[in-house]
Every structure is written in C-alpha cells, then in structure tokens.
Amino acid sequence: MRRASWIAAGSAAVLLAAAGGFGVALASDAGDEGSGTPGAESADAGFARDMAVHHQQAVEMSYLVREGTDDPEVRRLAYDIAQTQANQRGMMLGWLDLWQLPKVSAEPPMSWMDMGGMASGKDGALMPGMATNTQMAALDKAEGKQAEVLYLRLMTEHHKGGVHMAEGCVDRCEVDVEKRLAQGMVESQQSEIQLMAEMLRKRGAKAEG
Incomplete structure (x- = not known):
C-alpha cells in the first residue's frame, strides 16, 4: 500500500512548519492579540484543533495522488496543497501549545460551530468534507x-x-491573526475549487454533489 509512504514527508513538513520562524512569529502574535488567552472550548481553540485534523487528511490525500499519477498538473496542485496545509497545520498546533491548551477535546468535532451532533464520524469522516476510510x-x-x-x-x-469551517472562525474567533488565517483559507480554497472544476472538465468529469 502507498498510504504509509506519505507519513515521513508529511510529518517532516509539519514539524518544519511548527518550528520555523514564520510559524513561531505567528504563534507569538496569536498570544499578543485579542482579549487574553482563548479558553479550551473557545472557537479559537476548536478551530485550531479541528482544522489541524482536517488539514492532515488533505496532506495525506495529496501525497497519495502524487504516488498514483505522473500527471504534472495534478502533482503540482497536490504538492501546493500539501505544503500549504502542512504549514498552516503547524501554525495551529503551535498556537495550541502557546495557549497551553490540549490538542484533543472531549467535545465532539465542530462543537465550537454548534455542529457537534452532525459530525458522526461515520466511516472515519469526522468533519464536513472529510473523505471516508473507504474513499x-x-x-x-x-x-x-x-x-x-x-x-x-x-x-x-x-x-x-474547509471553507465552511474557516468562515465559522472568521465569524466566531477572537484572535485577530487566527481570523486572518481563516479568511486566507476561505479565499485560497475557493480559488482552488474553481481550478479543480476546470481540471475535472479537462478529464471529462465533474465534481460530485
């Protein structure tokens, strides 16, 4: 199986993001801005925890497709997504460390958006948009x-x-730098959705749903 082979590269990217100067600088900003340190069940903490998990799957998916195809267009997109989301994941985990908050919550995923009851985790899909284990x-x-x-x-x-979750943070989060990151996610991922629609069209397919 290819699935295990992405771990070393993906984990290295996450570690570099968490330890890099850019991530550290943003983590420091996250501690300075807003009204004090967020609480464990705040939207700020919930978004950081849940989106870190959401991003991890995107990184895994991207490494899998890079091993499954030689197509340069798809491989380039997958590389960009993996690197961007690994870096963002490192930032969010860094903020949780800075705030001295747990990376796992007893509350169901998406509780910070009042959607905890909707995230059933059926077949491994813990949050909106996440692929199932079967997929x-x-x-x-x-x-x-x-x-x-x-x-x-x-x-x-x-x-x-991811866009739905990021929009939730823009509306609910209190830490300014996190809200800015979330808004950036909304804009970049909406742009990539349009790009992927065109890439699917070129392959005689279209998005599902």
Whole structure:
C-alpha cells in the first residue's frame, strides 16, 4: 500500500512548519492579540484543533495522488496543497501549545460551530468534507486518470468543508491573526475549487454533489 509512504514527508513538513520562524512569529502574535488567552472550548481553540485534523487528511490525500499519477498538473496542485496545509497545520498546533491548551477535546468535532451532533464520524469522516476510510482506501489503490479524478473530486468536497469551517472562525474567533488565517483559507480554497472544476472538465468529469 502507498498510504504509509506519505507519513515521513508529511510529518517532516509539519514539524518544519511548527518550528520555523514564520510559524513561531505567528504563534507569538496569536498570544499578543485579542482579549487574553482563548479558553479550551473557545472557537479559537476548536478551530485550531479541528482544522489541524482536517488539514492532515488533505496532506495525506495529496501525497497519495502524487504516488498514483505522473500527471504534472495534478502533482503540482497536490504538492501546493500539501505544503500549504502542512504549514498552516503547524501554525495551529503551535498556537495550541502557546495557549497551553490540549490538542484533543472531549467535545465532539465542530462543537465550537454548534455542529457537534452532525459530525458522526461515520466511516472515519469526522468533519464536513472529510473523505471516508473507504474513499481513502480507493485513492490509495487508484492509478493514472482514475486517481486524478478521484483526488480532484475528494479534494473539492474537502475544500468545501474547509471553507465552511474557516468562515465559522472568521465569524466566531477572537484572535485577530487566527481570523486572518481563516479568511486566507476561505479565499485560497475557493480559488482552488474553481481550478479543480476546470481540471475535472479537462478529464471529462465533474465534481460530485
């Protein structure tokens, strides 16, 4: 299985993001801005925890498709998504460390958006847009055009869920630097959704749903 091979590269990227100067600077800003340190069940903490998990799956999906296809367009997009989301994940985990808050909550995912009851975790899909275990296994096995189309469809849904979560942080979070990061996620992922729609069209397919 290819699925295990992405871990070393993906984990290294996350560690570099968490330890890098840019991530440290943003973590320091997150501690200075807003009205004090966020609470463990605040929107700021909830978004950081949940989006870190959401991003981790996007990184995994991106490494899987890079091993499943030689297509330069898809491989380039997957690389950009993996690097961007690994860096953002490092920032969010760094903020939780800075705030001395747990990275895991007893509350269901999405509780900070009053959606805890909707995130059932059925077949491993813990949050909106996340791929199921079955879908991840299919991506792991797919090759060539099949892998490209499956990845683009899964990542489109993943981005839609991510945009919804990021918009929730823009509305609910208190730490200014985190709100700015969330707004940046909304804009970049909406742009990538449009790009992926065009890439699917070129492959004679379209997004599901």
